[in-house]
Amino acid sequence: MSNLKVSLGDKELNLSQTMEGNVEIIPIEISITVEEKSFLHIGAAPSPLTEKKGSVFKVDRTPVIPATSFKGALRNQMELLFIEKTNDFKTIFNPSNDDLIKPCIPSSRPTEAEKELLSMGYRGKMERNKYTGHCEIQSDENKVIIGILGICPVCYFMGATGIMGFLRFSNYYPDERDWLVDQTNIRIDRKTNTAAQRAKVDGEQVKPNTKFTGTIEVINKTPQGFEFGQSRKIGNTTIDTWVEKWNEQDNNKRKKTLIEEIIFPAIKNIKLLGGQKSRGAGKVKVEVTNSQGQG
Numbered sequence: 330m331s332n333l334k335v336s337l338g339d340k341e342l343n344l345s346q347t348m349e350g351n352v353e354i355i356p357i358e359i360s361i362t363v364e365e366k367s368f369l370h371i372g373a374a375p376s377p378l379t380e381k382k383g384s385v386f387k388v389d390r391t392p393v394i395p396a397t398s399f400k401g402a403l404r405n406q407m408e409l410l411f412i413e414k415t416n417d418f419k420t421i422f423n424p425s426n427d428d429l430i431k432p433c434i435p436s437s438r439p440t441e442a443e444k445e446l447l448s449m450g451y452r453g454k455m456e457r458n459k460y461t462g463h464c465e466i467q468s469d470e471n472k473v474i475i476g477i478l479g480i481c482p483v484c485y486f487m488g489a490t491g492i493m494g495f496l497r498f499s500n501y502y503p504d505e506r507d508w509l510v511d512q513t514n515i516r517i518d519r520k521t522n523t524a525a526q527r528a529k530v531d532g533e534q535v536k537p538n539t540k541f542t543g544t545i546e547v548i549n550k551t552p553q554g555f556e557f558g559q560s561r562k563i564g565n566t567t568i569d570t571w572v573e574k575w576n577e578q579d580n581n582k583r584k585k586t587l588i589e590e591i592i593f594p595a596i597k598n599i600k601l602l603g604g605q606k607s608r609g610a611g612k613v614k615v616e617v618t619n620s621q622g623q624g
């Protein structure tokens with residue numbers, strides 16, 4: 330299988346297209362570095378009972394940035410990108426209706442803060458306290474039920490209820506053992522001269538300059554015949570109407586455009602991860618680290 334050549338700023342990258350089981354994937358290697366004057370707050374592991382998501386938690390005493398945390402941050406950046414670059418994307422993708430390239434808010438019951446975003450350029454509206462714009466597919470015995478706009482561009486990458494996205498995410502682990510948890514915020518119990526129990530949990534931090542690495546996998550081709558860059562069809566129903574009228578015929582050029590114009594900029598725009606932002610936590614630099622192409 331040949332490599333896919335893409336540009337990242339002034340660099341040319343060679344992305345490999347490889348098989349993983351019966352799925353063809355394009356791995357994008359990612360590093361997340363904690364900024365100089367910041368830190369990452371380490372919270373509890375997510376629990377099914379509380380649904381409290383730690384943005385960073387520990388596995389075997391090693392801090393981990395969970396896939397869900399990075400995925401959430403990337404989703405946010407993709408939504409913003411589609412809102413800010415609507416005109417550019419209209420020119421590229423040539424949609425039959427401008428609403429097709431608007432992102433959705435991925436919930437039928439958005440929060441108050443999310444409702445305020447609706448006027449910024451998201452699709453759909455509130456109707457009798459319910460949001461009608463979110464992406465969802467229901468498959469009946471012999472038919473597929475989907476909203477008239479089809480799946481939005483952000484859910485094309487990230488997935489929605491009833492349909493997978495074209496991106497898969499790994500957890501992020503620190504390189505070697507340079508992660509160094511800083512406990513300077515631990516309150517010392519003056520009587521016993523030991524760290525007070527409760528304060529210890531709140532005070533754990535990953536130090537600046539710690540580098541985490543992981544992977545985003547672009548699903549290139551699936552056994553059922555879905556291909557990255559193309560609109561999917563289930564039965565006679567077109568799912569991804571936002572790319573249906575795209576004039577580009579070359580599959581590799583379509584992939585290159587989606588990676589260069591959407592995936593790479595959204596990755597680069599992630600500047601914050603996780604909690605305690607008001608204390609200056611969570612400032613990160615996210616980079617694509619695939620090896621450069623020759624010539």
Ligand SMILES: [Zn+2]
Nearest residue numbers: 433464481484
């Ligand atoms: Zn959507």
